[in-house]
Amino acid sequence: METAKTLSKSDASTGWMGLFLTSVKVAVVGFVVLQAKEWFDAGMFDTPATAMDAGLIAAGVFVLNAVVKLVKS
Numbered sequence: 506m507e508t509a510k511t512l513s514k515s516d517a518s519t520g521w522m523g524l525f526l527t528s529v530k531v532a533v534v535g536f537v538v539l540q541a542k543e544w545f546d547a548g549m550f551d552t553p554a555t556a557m558d559a560g561l562i563a564a565g566v567f568v569l570n571a572v573v574k575l576v577k578s
Contacts, residue, residue, distance in 0.1 A: 528567040532559045539555035
């Protein structure tokens with residue numbers, strides 16, 4: 506298992522396209538997980554809200570990784 510230092514170092518060395526693709530992956534996984542949560546909690550999907558939440562989470566991940574990249578370079 507990688508340590509936090511190793512993970513932040515690998516994120517910092519990733520190019521901007523890599524950071525963007527990581528954020529897209531986070532958005533997709535977040536959307537699927539949040540849709541499943543809505544299905545199990547409410548018995549129906551809430552697609553607009555889960556898409557917005559997944560997008561916000563992905564944006565936060567992108568900003569965090571961008572800051573780490575800029576600090577490390």
